[in-house]
Amino acid sequence: MKPTTIVIAVASGLASALLFAGIVLQSASAVSLALAAPIPIAIASLGWGSVAGFIAAAIAGATIFAVTLSVPSALTLLISMAIPTAVAGHLAGLARPAEAPMRAANGNVPATPPLDWYPLERVLMAITAMATAACLFLGWMLGYDAQLFVPAVAQALGEGGVAGPDAPDQEQLRELASLVVSLVPFVQPAMLTIILVIGLYLGATVTRISNRLPRPRDDIPSIAGLPRTTLLVFAAGLGAVLAGGTLGLIGAVIVGAFGAAYTLIGLAALHRRSRGRPGRGLVLFTSYAAILLLSFPLLVFLGLGLFQTWRHGDGTTSPASQ
Secondary structure (H helix, E strand, O other): OOHHHHHHHHHHHHHHHHHHHHHHOOOHHHHHHHHHOHHHHHHHHHHHOHHHHHHHHHHHHHHHHHHHOOHHHHHHHHHHHHHHHHHHHHHHOOEEEOOOOOOOOOOOOOOOOOEEEOOHHHHHHHHHHHHHHHHHHHHHHOOOOHHHHHHHHHHHHHHOOOOOOOOOOHHHHHHHHHHHHHHHHHHHHHHHHHHHHHHHHHHHHHHHHOOOOOOOOOOHHHHOOOOOOHHHHHHHHHHHHHHOHHHHHHHHHHHHHHHHHHHHHHHHHHHHHOOOOOOHHHHHHHHHHHHHHHOOHHHHHHHHHHHHHHHHOOOOOOOOOO
16 A cells, blocks of 8 residues: 555544544534544545545544543444445445447457446445444444433423423423434434435545546436335334334334435436426425425425335446446
């Protein structure tokens, strides 16, 4: 490995740890920066190779431990963001020679045969599976118990709520807090899946701009998807949620992670179907604005993503295109 690659890997790991430090140090103004923690690792992995990505992940975790002397904090970064991003970068960089290289116009086979790159649908599936496993592991490690968080959430809601005679009583606050806490097992893996996908995408964009990305540009709206078999996993997660208890928590994590992935597929379908249509910009702006302001339109794109997976998720993808 070249010395420059090691330097890039170390610098990327330090940058990722610095971005993640906002959560560890409980700085409200810096928490949003933690969402960008996967990007430096993705850049190292996609632009300088898989080994650089894994070194960056290890450096990030070691740096958090050195600063906080907290094993849970270091494991949180490693398990939730660093290692999944390094693995996703490794998968995205995998390629093999095409089985039947196309001949040139003169009938000669090119000296450098075209490559078949690792399908994006499998990269998305790996990210979703890793987000699910990470949330389950962290929940087990931290001894997650939803009922333990209800009093604290109720107190926070009471302090930030309406004062005076119209203020909700303690019973109402506790019911609202229970609802908020019950949504955490769904929301956390969904957010992590989206963060990992966006981090990988932005890392690929940066490395492509710097001419360090060997993988050609993928037509993401056309090939985004998941294998059809994941529908069975999603259905099993829904069944587990209905069962309740510990099994219900596991099911909620599965539904949250895979639900986020299907929603991204639905949004990709919107981009693909609106191509070349008049008013495309207005349609996209309205759709994303509705998601940000109302949230429930996410269910529409979740349904579209499920339909797309059922219809096209046959385990095959189109080759990457420029």
